[in-house]
Amino acid sequence: MSIDFNAHNQQDPDPEDGNDPTHVEGHPNGVSDDGFSDASSDVTELGSADFEAYFQERDERLFHSHGGLPYPLPVDTPEQERLKALHGIVHTVLGADFVGPVSQVLAPSPGRHQTRALDICTGTGTWVMDMASQFPHTKFNGFDIVPIATRHPLSNVQFEIHDVNEPVRWPDNTMDLVHARATDMAVSDYPAMLAEAARVLRPGGLFMSGEWERGPSFDNPTIGDTNRIPGIDRLVNVVDSLLSHKALPLVPHIPIWLDASGQFQDITIQCYSVPIGDWDPTKQVLGEKFRDVWVRYVDSLKPMLGQPGSGLDEAQINDLITGYLDNIWNVPGLVGKYHTVHAKKI
Ligand SMILES: C[S@@+](CC[C@H](N)C(=O)[O-])C[C@H]1O[C@@H](n2cnc3c(N)ncnc32)[C@H](O)[C@@H]1O
Numbered sequence: 001m002s003i004d005f006n007a008h009n010q011q012d013p014d015p016e017d018g019n020d021p022t023h024v025e026g027h028p029n030g031v032s033d034d035g036f037s038d039a040s041s042d043v044t045e046l047g048s049a050d051f052e053a054y055f056q057e058r059d060e061r062l063f064h065s066h067g068g069l070p071y072p073l074p075v076d077t078p079e080q081e082r083l084k085a086l087h088g089i090v091h092t093v094l095g096a097d098f099v100g101p102v103s104q105v106l107a108p109s110p111g112r113h114q115t116r117a118l119d120i121c122t123g124t125g126t127w128v129m130d131m132a133s134q135f136p137h138t139k140f141n142g143f144d145i146v147p148i149a150t151r152h153p154l155s156n157v158q159f160e161i162h163d164v165n166e167p168v169r170w171p172d173n174t175m176d177l178v179h180a181r182a183t184d185m186a187v188s189d190y191p192a193m194l195a196e197a198a199r200v201l202r203p204g205g206l207f208m209s210g211e212w213e214r215g216p217s218f219d220n221p222t223i224g225d226t227n228r229i230p231g232i233d234r235l236v237n238v239v240d241s242l243l244s245h246k247a248l249p250l251v252p253h254i255p256i257w258l259d260a261s262g263q264f265q266d267i268t269i270q271c272y273s274v275p276i277g278d279w280d281p282t283k284q285v286l287g288e289k290f291r292d293v294w295v296r297y298v299d300s301l302k303p304m305l306g307q308p309g310s311g312l313d314e315a316q317i318n319d320l321i322t323g324y325l326d327n328i329w330n331v332p333g334l335v336g337k338y339h340t341v342h343a344k345k346i
Contacts, residue, residue, distance in 0.1 A: 002044075002143065002160040002168075002169050003043070003045075003147075003161040003162070004043045004045050004161075005151060005160070006152070006153055006157075043169070046147060051147055054145075054161065055146065059306065061074035061076055061079075061303055062076035064145045064146045069165070070188055072243065072303075072307075073185060073300045073301070074303065078296065080124050080148060082296045083123050085289060085292065085296075086182070086293055089290055089293065090210065090338060092286055093272045093274055093338065094272070097127060098208060099268075099340045101206065101342075102206060102208065105176045105205060105206045106137075114139055115139070115176040115177075116174055117131065117135075117138050117141070117177040118141050118143075118170065118175050118177070118178045119140065119141070119179045120142075120179070120183065120193070121143075121144055121180065121186045122142030122143060122144045123144055123148060123149070124150075125142050125144075125148075125150060125157070125159055127181060128142040128157055129154060132156050132157045136156060138156060140158070141157075141158050141159075141160065141170075143160045143162035143164070144162075145161065145162070147159070147161055164187055164193060165187065165193070167196055168196055168200060171200070172199050172200065173200070174202070175201050175202065176202060177205060177207075177208065178197040178201055178205070178206075178207050178208070179209075180193070180197070180208075180209045180210075181210040182210070182212065183250070184211055184212070184251075185243060190250060190253065190257055191260070191261065194207070194261050195261065198261060198264065201345040202345065203346065204344060204345065205344070206343070206344055207258070207344075207345065208341070208342040209250075209254055209340065209342075210338060210340045211250045211254065211338070211339050212251075212339075213249070213251055213336065213338075213339070214236055215233070215235070216232055216276050216327075216328070216335065216336050217334070218333050219273045219333070219335050228331055229331055229334070231320075231322075231324045231326050234320060234323060234324070235298070235301070235320050235321070235323070238305065238310075239305075242305070251337075251339045254339075254341045255341050258341065258343045263345060264343035265344050266343060267341065268342050268343065269339065271339050271340075272337070274286065274287075274290050274335055274336050274338060275335055276290050276291045276328065276335060276336055277328070277332070278291075290336060295328060298324055298325065302321065305317045305320065
C-alpha cells in the first residue's frame with residue numbers, strides 16, 4: 001500500500017491546511033497512454049493530521065518513525081537543506097539533472113503521448129520537480145518513507161510514502177525511466193530493488209543511479225595522500241560498522257548487480273570528482289559549497305554515533321568529529337566522488 005500526500009485541492013494553497021481525513025482515493029491526474037491509472041485503490045491519501053506519525057524526535061532531530069528500517073540519518077529541515085545543496089552540486093557537475101539517453105526514453109511517440117518516470121527515495125522531491133518542468137509530457141512518481149516533498153507538486157507529479165524495500169505498486173512494463181539517487185543507506189537489498197526496477201521498466205526503458213562514495217578521498221596522489229586523512233578514515237569506518245544492515249557500499253557494486261541480473265544492457269558508468277574546499281582555483285565556489293555539505297554531514301551523523309550500542313561515549317564522539325572536521329578544513333586536494341550508472345532494460 002502506498003500513501004499519497006499531495007494536496008489535491010488546488011484551491012487550497014496553504015500546505016498546513018486542508019484537514020481531509022485519510023481516505024482511499026485515486027489521483028486526479030488520470031490514466032496514461034499505457035492504460036495504467038493512478039486512480040488505484042492501492043493509494044491512500046494522507047491528511048494533514050497524519051503527517052506527524054511519520055516522524056520521530058531524538059537528540060533534537062527528526063527521523064523517520066519506521067523502527068525496523070535501516071536509514072540512520074535525520075529527515076528534518078537542516079538535512080533537507082543539505083540534500084538540496086547536494087542536488088545543486090550534482091546539477092553543476094553533470095551540467096544537467098541526468099546522464100545518458102534520458103531525453104530519448106522520455107520522448108513522446110505516436111503510440112505513447114505520456115511517458116512515465118519513477119524516482120525512488122525521492123527525499124525533498126527536488127529532482128522530480130526539476131525534471132517534471134523539463135519533461136511536461138512525462139508523469140513523474142516519487143516515493144520516500146517520509147512525506148518531506150512539497151504537497152503542491154506540478155500537475156505531472158505525484159509524491160507518495162512507500163518503503164523501497166517492498167515491491168512497488170506499478171504494473172510490469174509501465175515506466176520509461178527509474179531513477180535512484182543517494183539511496184546508499186536506505187536500501188537493504190539492492191539486487192532485490194533492481195529486480196523491481198526491471199519489472200516496472202518497459203523493454204528499452206532506462207535505469208539511472210547516482211551515488212556518492214561514503215567519505216572524501218583524493219584524485220591526485222601528488223596532491224593527496226590517504227595517510228593524511230586519519231580523522232576522515234576513522235569516522236567513515238565507524239559509520240560503516242554502525243549501519244544496522246551492514247550494507248556494502250553501493251558504488252562499486254551497482255554495475256556488477258545490474259549485469260548479474262541479466263535484465264539490463266548498455267551498462268555505462270562514470271565517476272565525477274568534486275573538490276572539497278577552495279584548493280582548486282578553477283572551482284573555488286563549488287568547492288566551498290561542497291565543503292559545507294560535508295561539514296553539515298557530520299551533524300546528521302552525530303545521533304547515529306551516540307545511538308545505544310555504538311560503544312562510543314560523548315568524549316569519543318567529540319574526538320571523532322573533531323578529527324574529521326580538522327581533515328575536511330585543512331587537507332588540500334580532497335574530493336568527493338559521485339558515481340553514475342545507467343543501463344537499458346533488455
Ligand atoms: C540521502 S537522501 C536522498 C534523497 C534524494 N534521492 C536526493 O538525491 O536528494 C535518502 C532518502 O531516502 C529516504 N529513505 C530512507 N529509507 C527509506 C525507505 N526504506 N524507503 C523509502 N525511502 C527511504 C530518506 O527518507 C531520504 O529522503
